[in-house]
Amino acid sequence: MTRINILPPLVADMIAAGEVVERPASVIKELMENSFDAGAKKVTVEFKSGGATYIKISDDGCGMSPEDAGIAFTRHATSKLHDEKGLEAIGTMGFRGEALAAIAAVSHIELITREKGAPEGVRVTVRAGDIVDMSPCGCPEGTTMIVRDIFHNTPARLKFLKSDRSEASACIAAAMHCSLGRPEVSVRLKRDGEEVFFTPGDGREESAVYALLGRETAHGMLPVSGKTEAMSVTGFTSSPAFGRGNRANQHFYCNGRYIKSVLLQAAVEQAYKNTLLTGKFPSCVLYLELSRGAVDVNVHPAKTEVKFSDEKKVFDLVYQTVRACLEAERKPLEIRLSEGTKKAVSEPKSDFFRSMPAEEYRAKAVFQNAAPERRAAPVFRAPTEYDRPLPAEREKPAAAVNFAPKVSASPKNDAFPAFSPPPARENVEKAVENVEKISAPACRVIGEALDTYIIAEIDDELMLIDKHAAHERMIFDRLKTQERQIMSQTLLAPVIIRPTAEDAEIMDKNSALLDEMGFEVEPFGQSSYAVRAVPDDVDVSEAASALEEICEKLRGGDKVSAESARDEILHTVACKAAIKAGRRHDISELERVACAVASGEVRYCPHGRPVSARLTKKQLDKFFSRIV
Ligand code: ADP
Ligand code: MG
Numbered sequence: 001m002t003r004i005n006i007l008p009p010l011v012a013d014m015i016a017a018g019e020v021v022e023r024p025a026s027v028i029k030e031l032m033e034n035s036f037d038a039g040a041k042k043v044t045v046e047f048k049s050g051g052a053t054y055i056k057i058s059d060d061g062c063g064m065s066p067e068d069a070g071i072a073f074t075r076h077a078t079s080k081l082h083d084e085k086g087l088e089a090i091g092t093m094g095f096r097g098e099a100l101a102a103i104a105a106v107s108h109i110e111l112i113t114r115e116k117g118a119p120e121g122v123r124v125t126v127r128a129g130d131i132v133d134m135s136p137c138g139c140p141e142g143t144t145m146i147v148r149d150i151f152h153n154t155p156a157r158l159k160f161l162k163s164d165r166s167e168a169s170a171c172i173a174a175a176m177h178c179s180l181g182r183p184e185v186s187v188r189l190k191r192d193g194e195e196v197f198f199t200p201g202d203g204r205e206e207s208a209v210y211a212l213l214g215r216e217t218a219h220g221m222l223p224v225s226g227k228t229e230a231m232s233v234t235g236f237t238s239s240p241a242f243g244r245g246n247r248a249n250q251h252f253y254c255n256g257r258y259i260k261s262v263l264l265q266a267a268v269e270q271a272y273k274n275t276l277l278t279g280k281f282p283s284c285v286l287y288l289e290l291s292r293g294a295v296d297v298n299v300h301p302a303k304t305e306v307k308f309s310d311e312k313k314v315f316d317l318v319y320q321t322v323r324a325c326l327e328a329e330r331k332p333l334e335i336r337l338s339e340g341t342k343k344a345v346s347e348p349k350s351d352f353f354r355s356m357p358a359e360e361y362r363a364k365a366v367f368q369n370a371a372p373e374r375r376a377a378p379v380f381r382a383p384t385e386y387d388r389p390l391p392a393e394r395e396k397p398a399a400a401v402n403f404a405p406k407v408s409a410s411p412k413n414d415a416f417p418a419f420s421p422p423p424a425r426e427n428v429e430k431a432v433e434n435v436e437k438i439s440a441p442a443c444r445v446i447g448e449a450l451d452t453y454i455i456a457e458i459d460d461e462l463m464l465i466d467k468h469a470a471h472e473r474m475i476f477d478r479l480k481t482q483e484r485q486i487m488s489q490t491l492l493a494p495v496i497i498r499p500t501a502e503d504a505e506i507m508d509k510n511s512a513l514l515d516e517m518g519f520e521v522e523p524f525g526q527s528s529y530a531v532r533a534v535p536d537d538v539d540v541s542e543a544a545s546a547l548e549e550i551c552e553k554l555r556g557g558d559k560v561s562a563e564s565a566r567d568e569i570l571h572t573v574a575c576k577a578a579i580k581a582g583r584r585h586d587i588s589e590l591e592r593v594a595c596a597v598a599s600g601e602v603r604y605c606p607h608g609r610p611v612s613a614r615l616t617k618k619q620l621d622k623f624f625s626r627i628v
Contacts, residue, residue, distance in 0.1 A: 010129045013075055013105035020102040023161060024051030024150055025170035027103055031145050032178040033093035034100075035059035036185060036256075037080065038143060041201060045175050046190040050167030052150045052158070060142040063115040066122040070134060073109070073126055075101040093257060105129045106157070107150045113143040128153055172196055176212050177258040180251055180285060183208040209236055209285055217242070217249055217283055222329055224286070226321030231290035231314065237322050239329060240272060240604055243280025253287045254295055259306050264288070267315045271322035274476070274567065277608035286318065329603075443598040445591050452581040456594040460617040463598070468581045469605035470593045475537060476574035476606040486573075487536035488518035494530040495543045503551040504529065510554055510565070517569045519547065537577030546576045571606050 021027060028045060035043045038061025048054040064072060071077045078097030103109065104126045114121030121139040125132050151158040161167055168191060179187040179199050186201025199211040210218040220242030225234045235253075238244075252264045264286065272282050296307040308314045446455045454465040479486060499507060507514065507521055507529065514521055518535030534543045553568040579585050579593070596602045597612050605611055621627045 009075065010105060013101050013129055020099055021106060021150070023170060024055060024167055025174040027051070027055055027107075027147055027150060028057070028171050029174040029178060030094070030099035030103065031055070031057040031147070032175065032187075034145075035061055035143065036178070036182055037092040037094055038062045040142065040185060042186045042188075044188045044190070046193075047168070047171050048192055050161065050164035051171040052161060052167065053148060055147045055150075055171075056144065058142065058144040060140070063118070063121070063142050064111075064113040065115045065118065066134070066136075068115075069111055069113050069122050069124050070131065072111070073100045073104040073124075073129070073131065077101070101129070103147060103150075106154055107152065108148045110146040110148075111143070112137060112139050112145075114139050114141050116141050177251065180208050180212050181253045181256050181258050181287075205235060205285070205287070213249060213283075213285070220283070221285075222325050224321050224325040226317055226324065228313065228317055230294060231288065231317060233286055233288050233318055233321050235286040236284060237268065237271075237286070237325060238283040240275040240282075240326065240608065241610065242283065243272075243276045243608070244283055245280065247281045249283035250281070251285045253285075254297075254306050255289055255292065256287075257297060257306070258304065260304050261306070263308070263311055263315055264318055267318035268322050271319050271326060273564075274606050275326060275604050275608055280608065284322070288314070288318070290314070443591075443595050445587060445594050447587075448584065448590060451584060454590045454594050456598065458594075458598045458614075462615045462617075462620065463594070463612050464614075465594055465597050465612045466581075466605070466609075467585065467590060467593055468578050469609055470597050470602050470611040472574045472578035473602045473605050473611060474593065474596050475577050476570055477602075479535075479537075479570045479573060480567075486516070486518040488520065488533045489536050490520070490533045491531065491540055491543075494524070494532045495540060496524060496528050496530055497544045497547060498528050499547070499551065501527075502555075503548065506551045506554050507547070513562070513565060513569070514550070517566065517573070519550075521547065535573050535577075538573055539576070542576040546572050567606075574606060 020030065024047065028047065028051065032043060032045060035057060038059060040059035040061035043057065043059045046054075046056045068079065074097075076097040077100070078094065080092045080094055081097070100109075105128065108128070109124075109126040111124040111126070112121060113124075118141075120136050122134060123137040123139075124134045151161070172189065172191070175187065175189045176197065179185070179189075179197070182201075183199070183205050184201060184203040186199055188198045189196040197212055200207050206218070206221075206223075209221060217238070220239045221236035222239055223235075224237050226232065238249075247265065250265060250268065252259050252261050254261075268282055268284050268286070276282060290308075294309050296309070442459055444457045446457060448467070449455055449464075452467065454463075454467050454470075456463045456465065504527065511521065518533065518538075519531065520533035521529050521531050524530035531543045531547065534540065534546070538546055549572045550569050553572065554565055579589060593602075602611055618627070
């Protein structure tokens with residue numbers, strides 16, 4: 001073996017560069033972060049073709065003194081960290097002093113910078129890590145960095161670059177991620193001289209979302225916000241109607257830093273369970289803030305992976321916050337910007353974030369999104385504080401007040417939580433006022449079409465409702481929120497079933513769960529089982545097929561979590577209990593379903609399919625050319 005040799009600094013930097021500078025997009029990320037750290041309010045990023053030949057970033061930040069500019073390219077030269085104590089409380093994006101050294105090692109850099117208040121600036125030319133020229137120059141306050149010919153001296157890395165198109169996409173994505181994390185900084189991105197996006201930097205997260213993700217995504221976003229003592233999460237998450245085919249529009253930030261996190265992704269997706277179609281993913285932009293000690297950003301050279309000291313707390317906060325937002329969903333937030341901002345922001349021009357023209361959007365939205373502005377708060381809501389007697393008045397007789405809208409009485413009220421009327425006069429008044437505030441639109445059922453769809457008129461809209469899907473959801477929600485055990489009906493005569501050996505095993509293994517869900521099943525003879533009780537909602541004639549379906553769903557064995565096994569069983573029960581397509585139903589039954597849909601309470605079936613489609617009078621009038 002040859003003797004140990006200390007590597008020359010350039011070689012060491014080139015090796016380090018491999019970690020920090022993976023591709024041109026990493027240069028954009030590092031330089032933008034430096035601009036943010038320098039307190040810039042305006043940043044302009046330009047690149048040519050795929051970024052490898054030319055990247056230029058200008059900012060109006062604090063700039064550098066000539067001395068600092070002279071050592072900025074030296075490895076471990078940083079103004080952001082002085083000793084190991086500071087490492088615990090890093091507040092800046094950078095701190096290792098590695099980026100500039102690494103970038104300089106594999107490219108040619110021109111730095112033009114002027115410190116705030118300094119009479120003149122300095123221009124520094126760096127070739128493959130060495131400063132070859134440094135001279136005073138006139139320039140605005142702030143810093144401009146031009147990086148040329150990335151990987152010119154590491155042909156192996158150059159070879160690994162993808163096509164200009166995909167490198168450009170990565171550059172745009174990197175700039176987008178940085179900008180989305182900093183709504184208070186105005187960023188302009190140009191590719192080959194053409195503007196790709198511009199963010200206004202007005203400090204509003206919604207402005208950044210609109211400018212960067214485009215109108216279509218912004219339209220479907222709901223604001224979220226939640227916090228615990230130690231951390232907070234804010235941002236936006238998509239309405240379930242706006243599910244995407246992939247996760248490309250999930251963006252997570254931790255203390256302003258864009259991060260990739262399987263944990264946060266899982267927390268968000270878990271919150272959408274039962275509302276999003278299988279194969280669809282939510283979009284979100286979530287800003288997590290937590291004390292600097294509670295997160296370690298020092299686990300990955302690009303700092304895109306972080307380690308939370310208490311993962312469960314982070315998961316729970318994000319899950320609960322998104323979940324609460326979806327449950328409270330009334331109408332997707334329409335991001336409102338002033339005309340001025342809209343013009344200034346414009347829409348992202350690159351097809352990378354293709355946005356739909358307004359007309360196309362509206363056309364799609366009609367059926368997808370059941371007229372958001374018309375969605376009133378549910379009348380059939382969970383009991384509020386007014387619904388419960390006040391402690392002192394609990395014993396007094398209750399005054400009668402009828403909250404329900406005009407629907408025919410139905411012997412079995414499936415959908416609506418029973419509530420006890422409020423007892424005292426002022427409470428009654430308060431409650432009436434409350435109900436008036438949230439009164440549901442007038443809903444009139446016209447009839448049923450094709451034995452499948454309810455046709456209803458709601459204020460000035462025509463609504464088609466998939467009666468089975470809507471009813472299924474109503475039952476599913478009721479079962480799910482039911483605190484006590486599921487009501488079960490003991491059958492007069494047990495139903496004898498003959499499951500396959502595999503199904504029998506599944507039933508044995510899950511007997512406690514089945515019991516809890518209202519099915520009482522026990523072995524009966526050699527290979528038969530007796531079903532002695534089924535959930536209240538399931539008809540006897542459906543007992544065998546319900547159990548068969550449940551066994552099919554539980555076949556995943558240990559891979560199915562207890563929670564999702566329960567949900568699956570509830571799906572089956574709800575499906576079996578719901579009114580069926582292909583059969584005629586009594587108008588009163590249809591009315592109950594239509595009212596629940598009209599109130600906005602029921603929007604998706606438990607599998608995430610939409611339950612209704614609406615046509616406004618205006619759309620019909622337009623169609624028939626009554627109006628132009
Ligand atoms: P780090 O960001 O980890 O400190 P870098 O190598 O990215 O390391 O930058 C080295 C130093 O150069 C920074 O600490 C900062 O003092 C200075 N610097 C880099 N970019 C800028 C900029 N745009 N404006 C002002 N100073 C900068
Ligand atoms: Mg840096």
